[in-house]
Amino acid sequence: MFSQKGFSIYRLCLVSIFLVLFHGMPSSSSFSRRTLELMSKYPLIDGHNDLALRLRMQKNSLSQINLYNYTKAATNINRLRAAHVGGQIFAAYVMCTAQDMDAVRLTLEQIDLIRRMCDQYPELELATTAEAMRNTTKIACLISIEGGHSIDSSLAALRMFYVLGVRSMSLTHNCNTPWAETSSVFYSYYKREINGLTDFGKAVVDEMNRLGMLIDLSHTSLATAREVLQRSRAPIIFSHSSSYTICNHSRNVPDDILLMLKKNGGLIMVNFHNGFIACGGQGNVSTVANHFDHLKHVLGAEHIGIGSDYDGATGFPEGLEDVSKYPALIAELLSRSWSEAELAGVLRLNFLRVFDKVEEVRDTLRNTPPSEVQIPFAEANNSCRVELKPPVIPQMRNDFSVHGHSPLLSVSALFWAVLPLHYLLLHW
Ligand SMILES: [Zn+2]
Numbered sequence: 417m418f419s420q421k422g423f424s425i426y427r428l429c430l431v432s433i434f435l436v437l438f439h440g441m442p443s444s445s446s447f448s449r450r451t452l453e454l455m456s457k458y459p460l461i462d463g464h465n466d467l468a469l470r471l472r473m474q475k476n477s478l479s480q481i482n483l484y485n486y487t488k489a490a491t492n493i494n495r496l497r498a499a500h501v502g503g504q505i506f507a508a509y510v511m512c513t514a515q516d517m518d519a520v521r522l523t524l525e526q527i528d529l530i531r532r533m534c535d536q537y538p539e540l541e542l543a544t545t546a547e548a549m550r551n552t553t554k555i556a557c558l559i560s561i562e563g564g565h566s567i568d569s570s571l572a573a574l575r576m577f578y579v580l581g582v583r584s585m586s587l588t589h590n591c592n593t594p595w596a597e598t599s600s601v602f603y604s605y606y607k608r609e610i611n612g613l614t615d616f617g618k619a620v621v622d623e624m625n626r627l628g629m630l631i632d633l634s635h636t637s638l639a640t641a642r643e644v645l646q647r648s649r650a651p652i653i654f655s656h657s658s659s660y661t662i663c664n665h666s667r668n669v670p671d672d673i674l675l676m677l678k679k680n681g682g683l684i685m686v687n688f689h690n691g692f693i694a695c696g697g698q699g700n701v702s703t704v705a706n707h708f709d710h711l712k713h714v715l716g717a718e719h720i721g722i723g724s725d726y727d728g729a730t731g732f733p734e735g736l737e738d739v740s741k742y743p744a745l746i747a748e749l750l751s752r753s754w755s756e757a758e759l760a761g762v763l764r765l766n767f768l769r770v771f772d773k774v775e776e777v778r779d780t781l782r783n784t785p786p787s788e789v790q791i792p793f794a795e796a797n798n799s800c801r802v803e804l805k806p807p808v809i810p811q812m813r814n815d816f817s818v819h820g821h822s823p824l825l826s827v828s829a830l831f832w833a834v835l836p837l838h839y840l841l842l843h844w
Pocket residue numbers: 562635656728
C-alpha cells in the first residue's frame with residue numbers, strides 16, 4: 417500500500433509522464449499539417465515507377481485512358497498531386513525475355529510512351545537536367561532504362577537513348593547482360609566464370625559518366641556493384657533497393673556496399689515492395705521506416721531517397737498502397753525524430769545533389785570523344801546479331817542451280833564486281 421506522501425509522488429509522476437507523452441508531442445492532426453507543409457516545400461522526387469509497364473499491358477493506348485483518375489495502376493495524376501510529388505523517374509522497362517530479340521524496339525516504344533504521356537498532360541513535364549527538375553512547378557518526368565539488355569551491347573544505342581532524353585540506366589534487370597551480372601538467378605543468360613563487369617561493361621560505365629547519365633545499380637549483383645562503385649567517376653544510385661540487414665533479399669544492399677556508396681557520394685532510394693521490405697510478409701509504414709532508420713545509422717540521411725517501385729510489383733505495405741500515401745511515411749519518420757532538414761534531403765535534395773554531380777563529371781569530360789569500343793563478337797554472340805562482312809547468299813546459289821539465272825544474284829554479283837573498280841576511280 418502507498419502512504420499518503422508516496423501516493424502524491426506517484427500522482428505527480430503520472431501527471432509528468434502524461435505531460436511528456438501528450439503535451440510535448442504534436443497531435444496527429446498537427447503532424448499531418450507539418451508533414452504536408454514539408455512536402456509542399458520539398459516536393460518528392462521518386463526514383464522508380466513502373467506506370468509505363470502497366471500502360472504496356474493496355475497496349476500503350478494512352479488515348480483510351482484517363483490518367484487523372486486511372487485506377488488499374490497505383491499511379492495516377494490526382495494521387496501524385498495529393499502527395500506533393502514533384503518528380504518521378506519513370507522506367508522504360510522491357511522483359512528480359514526480349515534480350516537478344518526485340519529489346520531495343522520495345523525500349524523505344526516505352527520511351528515514346530513516357531514522352532507522349534508527359535507531353536499530353538499539362539501537369540507533367542519531361543525533364544532532362546537537374547536544373548529542369550529543380551525549377552519546374554509541374555511533376556518532372558525523368559526517363560530511365562531498366563536493364564542493360566535494352567542497349568543490346570551497343571554504346572551507339574546507349575548514346576541514341578540519351579538523345580531521346582534517357583538520363584538513367586540500371587545496368588541489369590533480372591538477367592545477366594553479356595557485360596554485367598544480375599542479382600537474380602531467375603534467367604540463365606550469359607552465365608560466366610568471372611562475373612561482375614567485363615571490359616565492355618567498364619566501357620559502358622565510362623560512357624555513362626561521359627554522357628552524364630545516372631548509373632543505377634538496383635538489380636545488379638554485389639560483384640557488379642563493387643566494380644562499378646570503384647570505377648565510376650560520378651556518384652551512382654540504387655533507384656529502388658532497401659536494406660539487406662533489415663530484410664536479407666538479394667535485391668537489397670548489404671552494409672559493406674552501403675559504406676562504398678557513402679564514399680562514392682551516391683544514393684540509395686528505398687523500395688516499398690513487401691518482398692524487399694518485409695521479406696515477403698505483409699509490411700506496413702513502420703516496416704519501411706525501419707529500413708530508413710538502419711540506412712541512416714550506416715551511411716547517413718544525406719545518402720537516402722525514396723524509390724517506391726509502385727506499379728513494378730504487386731504487394732505494397734499497409735498504409736502505402738499507392739502514390740497518394742507517401743505522407744504517411746514522412747509522418748512516421750518525423751515521429752522517429754528525423755529532422756526536417758534530413759527529410760528535405762530524402763524527399764528531393766539528395767537526388768538533385770547527385771544529379772548535379774553527375775552533370776559536373778560530364779562537364780569535366782567534355783573533351784573526351786564518344787567511345788568507339790565495341791563488344792567482341794564472341795561475347796555477344798547470338799542468333800540475332802549479324803557480323804558485318806560481305807553477304808553470303810547460299811540460298812541464291814541453290815535458286816540459280818534449280819531455277820536458272822537469279823536476278824537478285826546477278827545484282828549482288830555485279831555489285832561486288834563493280835565495287836573495286838568504283839574504289840579505284842575514287843581514290844586514284
Ligand atoms: Zn526493378
